[in-house]
Every structure is written in C-alpha cells, then in structure tokens.
Amino acid sequence: MNQTRTRSISLLFQLGGLALAVLFVTIILLLVDAQPMEAFRLIWEGATGNPTRIASVFVVWVPLLLVTCGLLATFTAGLWNIGIEGQITVGAIFTTGVMRLFLDTSISPVLVIIISMLAGMLGGALWAALAGILKTFGGVNEIFGGLGLNFIATALNIGLIFGAWSRPGIASMSGTEPFPEHFWLPTFQNFRLSLWSIGFAVLGLIIIYFLLQGTHFGLRLKAVGKGMKSAFRMGIPTWQHMMLSFVICGLFAGLTGAIQVTGVYHRLIPSISSGYGFMGLMIAMLINYQAIWLAPIALFFAALNIGGIQLPIVIKLDSALTGVLQGSLVLFILIMQGIKQRFVGKK
Amino acid sequence: MNVEFKNINKHFGPVHANVDINLNIQSGSIQGILGENGAGKSTLMKILSGFIQPDSGGIYLDGKAVLIDSPADAIKYGIGMLHQDPLDFPPMRLIENFIVGQRGGLVPSYKETIKEFKELQSRFGFSLNPEAYVDTLTVGERQQLEILRLLWMGASALILDEPTTGISAQQKEKLFAALKILAEQGKTIIFVSHKLEDVEILCSKVAILRKGYLVGEVPSPYDTDQLVEMMFGKVISLGDRNTVAQNDVVFELRDLFVEHYPLKIENVNFQLRSGEVIGLAGMEGSGQDVLLRACVGLLRPVSGKVIVKGKDLTNKNYLEFMQNEVSFLPASRLEEGLVPGLSLAEHFTIAGEEKKGLFIDKEYFREKAENMIDEYHIIGRSDSTVESLSGGNQQRAALALLKKSLSIILLEHPTRGLDIESAIYMWGKLKERCLQGCSIFFISGDLEEILQYSDRILVFFSGHVSPPLDAATTSLEQLGQLIGGKGWDQVFEIKENYESNANT
Ligand SMILES: Nc1ncnc2c1ncn2[C@@H]1O[C@H](COP(=O)(O)OP(=O)(O)OP(=O)(O)O)[C@@H](O)[C@H]1O
Numbered sequence A: 001m002n003q004t005r006t007r008s009i010s011l012l013f014q015l016g017g018l019a020l021a022v023l024f025v026t027i028i029l030l031l032v033d034a035q036p037m038e039a040f041r042l043i044w045e046g047a048t049g050n051p052t053r054i055a056s057v058f059v060v061w062v063p064l065l066l067v068t069c070g071l072l073a074t075f076t077a078g079l080w081n082i083g084i085e086g087q088i089t090v091g092a093i094f095t096t097g098v099m100r101l102f103l104d105t106s107i108s109p110v111l112v113i114i115i116s117m118l119a120g121m122l123g124g125a126l127w128a129a130l131a132g133i134l135k136t137f138g139g140v141n142e143i144f145g146g147l148g149l150n151f152i153a154t155a156l157n158i159g160l161i162f163g164a165w166s167r168p169g170i171a172s173m174s175g176t177e178p179f180p181e182h183f184w185l186p187t188f189q190n191f192r193l194s195l196w197s198i199g200f201a202v203l204g205l206i207i208i209y210f211l212l213q214g215t216h217f218g219l220r221l222k223a224v225g226k227g228m229k230s231a232f233r234m235g236i237p238t239w240q241h242m243m244l245s246f247v248i249c250g251l252f253a254g255l256t257g258a259i260q261v262t263g264v265y266h267r268l269i270p271s272i273s274s275g276y277g278f279m280g281l282m283i284a285m286l287i288n289y290q291a292i293w294l295a296p297i298a299l300f301f302a303a304l305n306i307g308g309i310q311l312p313i314v315i316k317l318d319s320a321l322t323g324v325l326q327g328s329l330v331l332f333i334l335i336m337q338g339i340k341q342r343f344v345g346k347k
Numbered sequence B: 001m002n003v004e005f006k007n008i009n010k011h012f013g014p015v016h017a018n019v020d021i022n023l024n025i026q027s028g029s030i031q032g033i034l035g036e037n038g039a040g041k042s043t044l045m046k047i048l049s050g051f052i053q054p055d056s057g058g059i060y061l062d063g064k065a066v067l068i069d070s071p072a073d074a075i076k077y078g079i080g081m082l083h084q085d086p087l088d089f090p091p092m093r094l095i096e097n098f099i100v101g102q103r104g105g106l107v108p109s110y111k112e113t114i115k116e117f118k119e120l121q122s123r124f125g126f127s128l129n130p131e132a133y134v135d136t137l138t139v140g141e142r143q144q145l146e147i148l149r150l151l152w153m154g155a156s157a158l159i160l161d162e163p164t165t166g167i168s169a170q171q172k173e174k175l176f177a178a179l180k181i182l183a184e185q186g187k188t189i190i191f192v193s194h195k196l197e198d199v200e201i202l203c204s205k206v207a208i209l210r211k212g213y214l215v216g217e218v219p220s221p222y223d224t225d226q227l228v229e230m231m232f233g234k235v236i237s238l239g240d241r242n243t244v245a246q247n248d249v250v251f252e253l254r255d256l257f258v259e260h261y262p263l264k265i266e267n268v269n270f271q272l273r274s275g276e277v278i279g280l281a282g283m284e285g286s287g288q289d290v291l292l293r294a295c296v297g298l299l300r301p302v303s304g305k306v307i308v309k310g311k312d313l314t315n316k317n318y319l320e321f322m323q324n325e326v327s328f329l330p331a332s333r334l335e336e337g338l339v340p341g342l343s344l345a346e347h348f349t350i351a352g353e354e355k356k357g358l359f360i361d362k363e364y365f366r367e368k369a370e371n372m373i374d375e376y377h378i379i380g381r382s383d384s385t386v387e388s389l390s391g392g393n394q395q396r397a398a399l400a401l402l403k404k405s406l407s408i409i410l411l412e413h414p415t416r417g418l419d420i421e422s423a424i425y426m427w428g429k430l431k432e433r434c435l436q437g438c439s440i441f442f443i444s445g446d447l448e449e450i451l452q453y454s455d456r457i458l459v460f461f462s463g464h465v466s467p468p469l470d471a472a473t474t475s476l477e478q479l480g481q482l483i484g485g486k487g488w489d490q491v492f493e494i495k496e497n498y499e500s501n502a503n504t
C-alpha cells in the first residue's frame, strides 16, 4: 500500500521531469525563432508517418536496447563503462574481418553470418576485458581506460577502412566494399529491419533481466557495486566479478556492432557505433538501472532519433535538436529524482 | 544553550522510533541518554542535528521554536553532532579538513588557521598534528578532530552518539576532561551511550528511552540496578565464566612477523585450540588489528607461517581462508561488514551456503531472513536495507550472517554498540558455537569483556605481544597496567619460559 504510494509519487516526478525537458526545448526553439509545435509535430510524423519510418525506429531500437542491456551489467557492478563505444566498434571490426575471410569460400552463408556475429561478440568482449584488466591490474579508472580504448578503436576502424580493407580504387568515408546480399541478415520484406535482430534484442533483454533480478550471480554483482570491501569480506571474489561484468557488457556491445554490420550497413563504416553507446549510458541513467523500463524508453529515444531526421529537411533546424531533447530529458529527470529524494526524505 | 524537545514523533514506515518525546536540557549540563538497541536514541539526536525531520513536534533553543532543516542549519543554530558511525573523511590533511568547514572568507589563511587550531587543541590537551592525513588517524583522534571542528564552527551544543566505543582508555579520559571543560563554559553536552559506568561518571542527568518512549529521567547520583531496570524493563546479570576448550590445535602462528607502518610485530608463536576463546587486549593501534588481519590473509606477513587445521595457508588470500572455515568480522560495519543498499534477505542469500543454483529461491531466503531476525532479535524486516537498522541491530545482523559451519571466527569488537542485554545474548550464541568446537579470536577495547569471555588473553603494547595469559588468573588491574605498557619485564620472563617450553 505504502509502496504503491511511493511508486506513484516517483512516477509523478518522472513525468514532471519530462514536462520540464519539453518546456526547456520549447524555449530553445522560441529563441531560435522556430515554431515549437511544428517541430514536435514533425518529429512525431518523422517517427510514425509511414511504415518505413516505423521500421527505421526499430532499426535504431535494437542497438540501443542491446548496448543498454550490457551497460546494466557494468552499472550493477558499480562500473562506468565509457568504453562501450569502442566495444561496439571492435565488435563490428571483428565481424567484418571474419566475414571477409569467408567471402570467396563455398561455406554456407548462414554459417558465415553466425560465425562472424560470434566473432563480433568475442571482439567486443575482448575490448571490454581490456578495460577491466587496465582497471584491475593497472589501477586505471575504467572511465579513463574506456576513453583511451575508444580512441584506439576509432583509429583502428578508420585505418582499416582507408587502408587494408579499403574499396579498390576509392577508399572513402562511405566505408568498405558492401558485402554480397546473401551475407546480409535476412530483413523483413523490403525494410532494413531484420526480425532476427529484433529477436536478439528481446532475448538479450530477457536474459539480462533474469540475470540481474533473479540469479545469485546478479545479486553478487550488485553487492560488489554497492560495497566492494564488504562484498569481498562476505566471500565474493570481487575483481573477478567486475571482470565478468565487463565481459558480459562487451558481448552485448560486440553483438550490437555485428548487427550494424550484417543487418544495417552491410559493411564497415567509420561511425559504425553511431553514438549508440553514449545514448545507452543516458538511457541506463534515465531508467535508474531498472531493466523493466528499458524497452519503452529505448523505443522513445529511437523514435526521437528517427523523427529528428525530418527537421533539417522540412524546417531547416539541425537534427541535433533531438539530441538536446534527449540530453535535457536525462538531466531534468535526474534533477527531479534529486528533488524527490529531498522531498520524500523529509516526510 | 538550553535545548528542549517538545512532543517529538518520528515514524519509519511501521516503526514508531520516537513517541511523544519531551525533554529539557539545561545549558552547561551534560545530559546522558540511555536505552537498549533500537530504542530511538540516534533518531532523536539526528532530529536535533537536522539529519532527519520529525513527523510532529518541535525543538526549542533558549525557549525559541526553531526549524532545523539540515545539518548546515543545525550548525548555524550552534548544534554539532558526532556520529555513531563516523562519516567518511576524504583523504585530506587535518588542517584542510578544518578549513573546509570554515564559514565565510574566500581564501583561507593557512598559517593563521594552523595557529588557531593549535591554540584550540591545547585547551583540551589534544595533540593532533595538523599536517597529518585524516585517514591515518585512529577513531579516537578523528573524534578529537571532529570536536575541534564543530567547536570552531561555533557549536554551543554538542551531541556525541556512542563516542566511547572504539577509543582507548586514555583517549576516553581526555575526551571526558574536554567535555567537562566545555560544560563549565556553558555549552550543552548530550552524551548517548550503552556504557553505564561512562554515563555515571560524566552526566549530571540521564534520560532513558525504551522502544521509542521516554520512560524516565534520573539525576545523579545513580543506582546502577535502577538504570538497568529502566532500560530493559528487568534486572540483568552476567552469566558465569565457562570453558569448553579442548586439546586439539586448530590454528597456529609460527614465528610470524608482520609489518604495518609504523608497527612491527615480530616473533609471534601461538596455538589456538578448538573451542577456545582468545581475547586480544591493548589500546587501539597497538597492533591487535594488524595481527588479526594477518591471521586471515588480509595482510601479508613478512615471514613466518599461518597454519589452519594443519594446512599451511601463509600468503593465501582471504577467500581461501573462508573455504577453510575461517571467517572474519571487522569493526567498521557498513564499510567492511555489510553492504549498504542491500536488504537483510539479500545478505542472507549471499552469505548462505545452501540453495546455490543459478536462480535465487527468494521465498526461501525471505523465510530464512525472518527466522534469523527472530533468532537474533534483530529489529527490522527481511526487506529492510542494512543502513536503516539501528547501530546495534546492524551488529546483530553481522553476527547472524556468520556461516553455520565455521571452525574459527575472528571478531573485531563483537559487541561494539550492543546494549548489555544483547551483548550477553551474543556471547551466548558465540559460546554455543564453541561447544561444537568452533574457536574464537576477538579484539575488544572493553577489558571486562575480555576477562569475562576469554580462556586466554594476548596483550598488545606498541607492537609487542605477550605470551598467552590465563584469563582466570589475570586481574583487571594487571591487564590495565599491561596495555598501558607497565609490568612487561615480568611478561617477557614468562614469554621466554613459554618459548623454551614450546621448543622442547
Ligand atoms: N532510516 C531508517 N529507516 C527505517 N528505519 C529506521 C531508520 N533509522 C532508524 N530506524 C529504526 O528506528 C528504530 C530506532 O533506531 P535508532 O537508530 O534511533 O536506535 P538507537 O537507540 O540509536 O539504537 P542503537 O543503540 O542500536 O544504536 C530502529 O528500530 C531502527 O530500525
């Protein structure tokens, strides 16, 4: 009874945060002499106006969901896995690399797709483990380690696209030579959306939900995240658990990279991670690290991303506006959470 | 400053932690607050110092109603509080810590502040080095720093929540002398404690809380039995000493040499028998905590051997000791003992040795937690987070979490923060384990506790360790002298004999 009351109070504050974020963006729009209602309508239209757009929203939803699933594991262990972007990138590089090996062989394409995606997961996990090793054995905070590894991953990616894997004659920002169609993840009718990737995302969500909520491992991770010394004294091998959480996150990030390569772009491109890793960090904070809210919030973010594409086309506003909306949403909801804690704490 | 509580009520969910409390404290007096664990003492003090707000009722300072909304507000009104569980200190120098609390003035004057600091501390006979880092201080020294800081910020009422747990006898004397000086200057002192003898020598008046109610106020001089009866609603007596030690050795230190700056503990030879209880006596920082940590792999010895049940575990880590049925319970409960943010049920799930499948049987562990809550008289629910428990109840939970199948338990201040009744009960629980062959190694700052419950005693003095003394033939006086560094010639004679005996 009491709990439902605190729940509804908390929902009220979240909605308040949402309202403030919208207000904030409205003010910005007014300042630049744009019409706010028009902009919001365009975003809505852009996301839901026709089946292609709806499909595109889901194309973005999948990677957002997957990376955030992974980030929930590291957040639970008390870690800020800023290196997530690099882990996506390395996952994509591994997938591309392995797929290139099999291009001219007679092995069944289905098998090749499976092997390359597993390779992507391996790559992501390795890159994440590196951040973990730096932290555990090198004493490098995972935030700095992750930032450094992100730079290296990006450099590696660009190096490959313009070097070893460049398109014959025309190395360019458009990426590597696209893979032949039978190496693509099968898509849904004519859309870029693959039912397989939706399946992976849903499966990932279910796995992470039960892993963190229902298993002994998840509880031990939580203990490590909330009090490392005490957890160790209660018999939990702490650094091993942190390492595992990095690896789990890396698997998800690597899978994300693999899907971007096999299902969306069908090649390696320079900005293959598309900033989804950082958006995942925002989403994780926004849902207060609770897996239940992940699917709808990720969908909302994806819709904003796709809807924003219409802005520069129709009313000459930069599509970064949706980024502003997303960022301010996180800020205002966090602020409201802080206010709520003060308010409820007083009672 | 005259401090008055009027009709204070505070609920935490279903718990009514303070019920209609009315209490008037004269300026210049030292007011004692007594009560069993979970009686509501810390809650009342946190209300006065702005950490929590009452549901109803008010606080009057010198007759004026005030609204204390935050600790910063409290200090503005001149109220400062020393906490039961010392809050985190950042790794800063003492003087920086001091300057951080400064009001006004953009650029703190380093030199001047140091001068003022020295002046202030000389008034109380404290001798803290302003250039030292805060995290190198003992609990007692942090407390002195905190008192100085609060006074410097202009506190005219000081609240001390169980200040004497964890400090040495000498530090306690200094503390009491300082509090008396402050009271004479007209400051109001509120002193919360479980130790009747402390309250009796220090306070001019005590208020007794039980289950959230103020059950009475008594002026000095006191009748101890009356105080105990008011606290618990019944008379309490200590149990008899009893020994259940057997002859087989379960734990052994051979020529152990541990170093932990600035202490060097050399040449420790020692055997623990099954069912035996060994008390480690000494002033805080004399090396007993260092030795205890070296015994469980939390600190690497420089040389020598640690042998558990015939197995050489030297240089193994703590987790391996745990696998060999050794467990260690440190003094800082929320830092090293329990995980803040996790519920009791979650703690029992982690600590449990059964039902270790992939998925958690939540129903089972909820029930287990509820049973343990009953068995150990913990005031709290299975879904209460550990930081919402009162200090004493956190300690009970930590003890309840010790695995069933242990052969050696090492405890740092096992009854710190427990009221007398719970302390006796806890020792009953520990002795039950001894009957089944479990051995106990414990540190305590309370010499009477050591004499009452140990079979043998190791005394520490600045890194020196005495040979085991028989508790039955050691007196409180003797022990007090030894921890103060007196009478060691005699002890070393015994030690030589002991060692030559051990060698033959
Ligand atoms: N933040 C909180 N949330 C929920 N319950 C709380 C909280 N703080 C205290 N309580 C409950 O209020 C009661 C009184 O707690 P309080 O800390 O005042 O006891 P105490 O007299 O200081 O005991 P101790 O001697 O053990 O420190 C206890 O039952 C405790 O569990």
Ligand SMILES: [Mg+2]
Binding pocket: B041, B042, B043, B084, B161, B390, B391, B392
């Ligand atoms: Mg208390």
